Amino acid sequence: MADNDNTMENVVVLGHPLLKHKITMLRDKGTGTNEFRALIEEIAMLMGYEALRDLPTEDVEVETPIETCMSPVIAGKKLAVVPILRAGLGMVSGILALVPTAKVGHIGMYRDEETHEPQEYYCKLPKGIKNRVVVVVDPMLATGGSAVDAVNLIKEKGATNIKFMAIIAAPEGLKAFTDAHPDVQLYVGQVDRCLNDDAYICPGLGDAGDRIFGTK
Numbered sequence: 215m216a217d218n219d220n221t222m223e224n225v226v227v228l229g230h231p232l233l234k235h236k237i238t239m240l241r242d243k244g245t246g247t248n249e250f251r252a253l254i255e256e257i258a259m260l261m262g263y264e265a266l267r268d269l270p271t272e273d274v275e276v277e278t279p280i281e282t283c284m285s286p287v288i289a290g291k292k293l294a295v296v297p298i299l300r301a302g303l304g305m306v307s308g309i310l311a312l313v314p315t316a317k318v319g320h321i322g323m324y325r326d327e328e329t330h331e332p333q334e335y336y337c338k339l340p341k342g343i344k345n346r347v348v349v350v351v352d353p354m355l356a357t358g359g360s361a362v363d364a365v366n367l368i369k370e371k372g373a374t375n376i377k378f379m380a381i382i383a384a385p386e387g388l389k390a391f392t393d394a395h396p397d398v399q400l401y402v403g404q405v406d407r408c409l410n411d412d413a414y415i416c417p418g419l420g421d422a423g424d425r426i427f428g429t430k
């Protein structure tokens with residue numbers, strides 16, 4: 215990311231104007247649940263388009279109106295999308311719109327309100343995770359604790375080709391993640407200023423889970 219910072223080499227900040235526009239709409243506290251959900255899905259699709267640039271393809275035979283040829287399709291069975299519950303769920307449909315045959319795993323994590331440490335409560339990953347490209351999704355990378363632990367879990371199950379997509383990141387989370395997982399490519403929509411005393415991202419967008427599911 216930053217020119218002279220080696221620890222940030224595996225971070226891609228996606229600066230597309232469409233993405234920036236949609237993230238601004240997400241931040242707006244006046245954006246209601248329906249619109250917020252739709253924006254999260256659209257942003258995930260735009261980010262996925264970039265993050266999946268190197269997705270494996272395989273050639274299939276196709277008959278055009280002119281002749282038969284071999285032409286590439288996505289080797290979709292090789293992809294697993296893994297949302298960190300709850301907020302990551304909002305991003306899944308955006309990735310599945312791009313690769314409908316991808317498998318979906320789930321990792322449940324919540325942050326302890328006092329310590330801000332992640333607490334794992336669920337983990338179910340698709341079969342053959344070792345051989346898949348695994349795209350972990352969560353809109354928020356704050357302290358980075360949830361992301362670091364989720365990727366630890368996925369690595370423990372044998373996956374080696376892992377990407378992480380976060381819509382908004384704090385500098386603290388970027389550092390924690392790249393220190394812990396320098397081998398994982400991290401795709402970020404926007405890097406914000408800092409964390410506040412409650413470990414919320416500033417300016418951020420508030421509590422992503424609550425805004426997606428209308429729980430506050």
Ligand code: PRP
Nearest residue numbers: 300301324325355356357358359360423
């Ligand atoms: C949010 C968010 C991330 C985590 C980020 O989830 O979706 O998973 O916080 O914070 P961190 O980088 O400091 O770990 P939360 O714990 O609020 O759970 P929820 O999605 O169920 O609301």
Ligand code: URA
Nearest residue numbers: 356414415420421422
């Ligand atoms: N989780 C959120 O949903 N928002 C933040 O700003 C930090 C963690």
